[in-house]
Amino acid sequence: MPHSLSAAKRLRQTKKRTSRNRMWKGRVKELVKESKKLIALKDAKSPDTVKKALATVDRAVAKGVLHRNTGARLKSRLMKRLNSINKS
Template sequence: MPIKKSAIKALRQTKTRTLRNLKVKRNVKDLVKQSNKLIEAKEATAVEKVKVAIKSIDKAVQKKILKKNTGARKKSRLMKKLNKVAK
C-alpha cells in the first residue's frame, strides 16, 4: 500500500479510470457482438447497429482506451461482414 499522500491519490485515480475504461471496453464488445448477431441473421437493423458500434469504437480510440490499430481492425472486420451479407 502507498504511504505518501500523492501515491494514495494516484492509486485512487487509477482505480476510477480503470473501472471507467473497462465499462467503455465492455460496451464496445457488446455492440460488436450484437452487430455480428444481426449481420448473421441478415436483419435490416444491422446497418444502424454497425453504425452505432463504429461510433463507439471511434470514441474509445479518441479517448485512448483502445489503440488506433485495434479500433481500425474492429471496424474493418465489421464492415467486411456487413458488405459480404449485403451482396
Template sequence: MAHTRSALKKIRQAERRRRRNQMIRSRVKTLIKKARALIEAGRLEQAGLAVGNAVSALDKAAEKGVLHRNNAARRKSRLVRRYNNAFRSAPPAA
C-alpha cells in the same frame, strides 16, 4: 501499500480510470456482438444501424485512449467487411 498522499491519490485515479475503461470496453464488445448477431440473422436494416453504433463506439474508445487507434480501425474494418459480404449477395427488396 502506498504511504504518501500523492501515491494514494494516484491509486484512486488509476482505479477510477480502470473502471471507466472497463465500462467502455464492455460497451464496445456488446455493440459488436449485437451487430454480428444481426448480420448473421440477415436483418439488413437493423444490422446497418448496429454496425454504425459499433463503429461510433470504437471511434470514441480510440479517441479516449481506451483502445489503440489501430486496434479500433482493425475491428471496424472486420465488422464492416462482414456486413458488406453478408448483404452484397442479398437480393434487393422489392
C-alpha cells in the same frame, strides 16, 4: 497500501480510470457482438447497429481506451461482414 500522499492519489486515479476503461471496453464488446449476431441473421437493423458500434469504437479510441490500430481492425472486420451480406 500507499505510503505517500501522491501514491494514494495515483491509486485513486488508477481505480477511477480502470473503471471507466472497463465500461468503454464492455460497451464496445457488447455492440460489436450484437452487430455480428444481426449480420449473421441478415437482419434489416444490422446497418444501424454497425453504425452505432463504429461510433462507439471511435469514441473509445479517442478516449485512449483502445489503441487506434485495434479500433481500425474492429471497424474493418465489421464493415467486411456487413458488406458481405449486402453482396449476396
